[in-house]
Amino acid sequence: MDQEEVTHRSNVAVVFIDIQDKLQPAIHDGDQVLANSIKVAQFCDRLGIPVIVTEQYPKGLGQTKPELQEALGDGYAPIAKTEFSCFGCQEFVDKIAEMDLDVIAVCGMETHICVLQTVLAPLESQELEVMVLADCVGSRTPLNHQLGLDRMRDEGAIISSMEMFFYEYLGKAKTDEHKAVFDLLK
Numbered sequence: 239m240d241q242e243e244v245t246h247r248s249n250v251a252v253v254f255i256d257i258q259d260k261l262q263p264a265i266h267d268g269d270q271v272l273a274n275s276i277k278v279a280q281f282c283d284r285l286g287i288p289v290i291v292t293e294q295y296p297k298g299l300g301q302t303k304p305e306l307q308e309a310l311g312d313g314y315a316p317i318a319k320t321e322f323s324c325f326g327c328q329e330f331v332d333k334i335a336e337m338d339l340d341v342i343a344v345c346g347m348e349t350h351i352c353v354l355q356t357v358l359a360p361l362e363s364q365e366l367e368v369m370v371l372a373d374c375v376g377s378r379t380p381l382n383h384q385l386g387l388d389r390m391r392d393e394g395a396i397i398s399s400m401e402m403f404f405y406e407y408l409g410k411a412k413t414d415e416h417k418a419v420f421d422l423l424k
Contacts (some may be wrong), residue, residue: 255346279309325353345374350386363394
């Protein structure tokens, strides 16, 4: 992915996968994953980067964490699913298709299950580039988190971080956009 493509925000969306009431507390370092995901949501909101939110079986696992819902603002329009891969859910596939994306950046839970299976689908079809924000995804155990990241990297995903994502999409300092998100960069 070249720098010009990365900084062109009209071709990217951030997918927030299953950061839910009953799942997040069981995640290793779940509070940090949630805090980082909130910052990403605020970044997207301020810079107009579109978001997609999924909830795995919300009847059983609850809704997206309220703090994240608030940070997402109008972007909070969850897609309920029971499939582990978001691409197994037709509503999600339709949403991706209507957005005409080249890149998705991923936050969510769990790294080795829903995140992994969601990331593998577009890599297999070569329809999208996928960036996984490693400090915005989590699993119940550190081993499963690391194995999930390793597998995604091996399959061709870009493993990044919240801060790397911020700076790649800003491109430069001392702009109005940089000022609009400066508090998130500290």
